[in-house]
Amino acid sequence: MLVETMQSSHAAAWFNVQNGNTGDAQFYFYSNAKNDTKALLGSSFDDSKYIYLVYVDAAGTTGAGAAGLTAMPENDLKGLTSQMTEPIPRWVGGAGHELGHAFGLPHPTNENPQALMWTGYTIYPSCILQDNDKAILNASKFFY
Template sequence: MKQNLSSVAIMLILSFFVSCKKDSDCKLCSPPTDKRPMADFTFSLDNNGQVPCTVTFTNTSKNSSGYTWYFSNTDSSNLRDEQRIFKIPRTYSVKLIALNAEGSDTITKQITIAPIMYSVVVYLITPRDKSFNPSYYKALKNATTNIQSWYRSQMGNNKTFVLNPLVLDTLTGLHDSTWYNSYGSTSGTDPRYYAFYNTQYELQQLLGSSYNTTNYAYFVYVAAPGGGAGIPGFCAMGDQDLKGLLGINPENPDPNRWIGGGGHELGHAFGLPHPDNQNGLAIMWTGYLIYPNCILQQSDRDILNASSFFR
């Protein structure tokens, strides 16, 4: 009797499953469906990824009924797709949260925006033990555009160097202010250039793989003691120049002298040498002391006319 009952039970079960013609006929035949959200997005960059760069974000999330984008601590959105214009060259973290009744899912992607190719990239570095000085920022921004106009007037063909839309960007240094003008493994052995080489090393640390003196000329000021210098692709000045731009350097209270000094070092970043003729009017000799009444010599203009940085 027990054997007969078992056989009947088996036959009933088999007939039940065979009777399921399709998934909708029987829940036991269908695998469970995961309705949890899966966040994802793609993005495209215009202008070859250079500032000003419009980035279009396309939401490809699945099983989602709501979305939250985070482009920065203060910039968020709940739209399905998004678009942003980035004017500052750097790497941004963009986060998307996808939501539904079952929960949420998050994905973060890195978006790298480059400066304009063959442009002058200007930085004001504030050491980690100092507070940002807005007066330095304003004076340096004005000086930079002043130098740009001076080069245009001297070229005689309306050419000058290109600046990025922001003109001047800011960075927080990795070191205290006393480090920049001190001897160490990155400073070189000549005390005149301690600050120059230390600043160059730190900028490489701050920018990482995006540091490129072939595609960009870096014009850098640090709010810390140190003298100025320049080589192809990079120049740096210290707070004596920043104070000079504000007219509070007792060595010379005329801001023009310090604007001219910046123009001189930037000339080195463009590959201009000190002139053999030692012309006192030439900005690449001592003419920066009488800026803006100094000159580019023809040999300077020839170099700049052949440079990708002048257009």
């Protein structure tokens, strides 16, 4: 694992506006964070070799993860530093849920409330990975 701190050239408000994005406005934050990460890393951005977890010190409607990148807004960062009412494990679980998406895990069709990829992130570490999640992760080149 490699941890880097990078400084965006954009003000916090930039992350929640359209900026050429299409689709659902709730994902503007994710799309903008991904585009900013790509710009900051340039040719070093490679989601075939790395999975990125990005915390942005900007308000966002929700964290999100897909295809190699997870982007989390300031509430999640505040949660990890005890500045929110929910306990820290809830925020660790939220990051785990969104990272699951970055590794290719879908929301489960059975809507199991204990499943990390459903609402189980709220009860982390008492949540579970379901058999389908384990199969996907075991087939991933990122896990040996």
